[in-house]
Amino acid sequence: MDRTGMPIAVVASRIRREERLILESFERRGVRCEHVDPRKLTVLLADGRPPYRAALMREVSHSRATSVAATFGALGVPTLNRLGVLDVCGDKLRTALAFHAAGLPIPRAAAAWGVPSALDAMAKLGHPVVVKPVTGSWGHLTARVHDDEQGRAILEHRAALPNPQQHVFFLQEHIDKPGRDIKSYVAGDRVVCAIYKNAVGDWRTNTAIGGAATPCPITPELTELAVAAAHAVGGGFLGVDLLIDREGRMYANEVNHTPEFHGAIDATGADVAGFIADWAVAEIESLEAGGHREVSQR
Numbered sequence: 001m002d003r004t005g006m007p008i009a010v011v012a013s014r015i016r017r018e019e020r021l022i023l024e025s026f027e028r029r030g031v032r033c034e035h036v037d038p039r040k041l042t043v044l045l046a047d048g049r050p051p052y053r054a055a056l057m058r059e060v061s062h063s064r065a066t067s068v069a070a071t072f073g074a075l076g077v078p079t080l081n082r083l084g085v086l087d088v089c090g091d092k093l094r095t096a097l098a099f100h101a102a103g104l105p106i107p108r109a110a111a112a113w114g115v116p117s118a119l120d121a122m123a124k125l126g127h128p129v130v131v132k133p134v135t136g137s138w139g140h141l142t143a144r145v146h147d148d149e150q151g152r153a154i155l156e157h158r159a160a161l162p163n164p165q166q167h168v169f170f171l172q173e174h175i176d177k178p179g180r181d182i183k184s185y186v187a188g189d190r191v192v193c194a195i196y197k198n199a200v201g202d203w204r205t206n207t208a209i210g211g212a213a214t215p216c217p218i219t220p221e222l223t224e225l226a227v228a229a230a231h232a233v234g235g236g237f238l239g240v241d242l243l244i245d246r247e248g249r250m251y252a253n254e255v256n257h258t259p260e261f262h263g264a265i266d267a268t269g270a271d272v273a274g275f276i277a278d279w280a281v282a283e284i285e286s287l288e289a290g291g292h293r294e295v296s297q298r
């Protein structure tokens with residue numbers, strides 16, 4: 001493979017610890033790479049292919065990530081993850097539909113497009129019920145609802161928000177988890193690392209709202225569900241959220257297409273950035289060799 005030709009673009013408007021480690025991991029492997037900040041990027045369509053061998057998408061803004069991936073893809077620069085994967089993972093309803101189609105265990109879920117029908121869905125799912133925006137992360141605006149009065153208040157407030165995406169109501173059965181859930185990191189066919197996210201002062205376990213990471217053993221059951229969930233959304237390098245109830249049953253919750261992993265590194269010592277670099281190089285080589293991407297991402 002020609003590692004000295006065009007660089008791999010690491011597309012990110014912010015260089016966090018994750019992106020710095022990924023850039024360092026490429027460099028350590030002798031793979032040319034370059035940080036590309038989309039806010040400083042100009043793409044003239046008539047110029048043809050942008051000067052990148054491939055693009056590793058690490059952009060946290062979903063609209064920027066999808067539009068850069070669409071632009072690069074159309075002009076001949078393959079992106080990891082693929083646009084279709086970003087699209088599905090960026091929408092919790094579409095992710096749940098992909099899981100459902102694949103027959104995976106998931107919390108019972110409903111979609112509704114008006115306050116009365118969302119209240120009806122709540123009654124059918126039974127309280128407590130979880131209401132979350134179809135787009136968003138870090139636990140933002142994800143609410144656990146205990147009764148109809150609270151539900152109506154939350155839904156009415158959602159309906160009053162200006163962003164039309166907030167008017168798509170996605171509801172899930174609440175899984176009574178023992179104070180923690182699981183984040184697993186999947187590269188292609190393998191789980192490279194997994195952590196428990198332990199709730200600290202909140203029912204949500206997101207690290208961004210104080211959740212603490214501890215190592216989680218990678219059992220065959222975890223691997224089977226995490227890899228199946230990653231495949232269901234199209235595969236790649238992905239962060240897969242799993243919920244686990246008090247009886248130990250596991251459910252697929254959501255998939256992050258640009259997962260943060262500093263908590264996982266600190267908790268487990270796993271070289272997640274190194275796994276990403278190795279996976280990305282293998283994917284790109286397979287693409288360049290004319291391999292079938294659908295197959296090679298599995």
Ligand SMILES: Nc1ncnc2c1ncn2[C@@H]1O[C@H](COP(=O)(O)OP(=O)(O)O)[C@@H](O)[C@H]1O
Nearest residue numbers: 107130136137138139140172173174175204205
């Ligand atoms: N159906 C559910 N049952 C129990 N806990 C949930 C459920 N959905 C979400 N949570 C909790 O809320 C957190 C945030 O929800 P999630 O769907 O992962 O959205 P995001 O992380 O994108 O904000 C999860 O990590 C989990 O701790």
Ligand SMILES: [Mg+2]
Nearest residue numbers: 138139241254
């Ligand atoms: Mg999550």
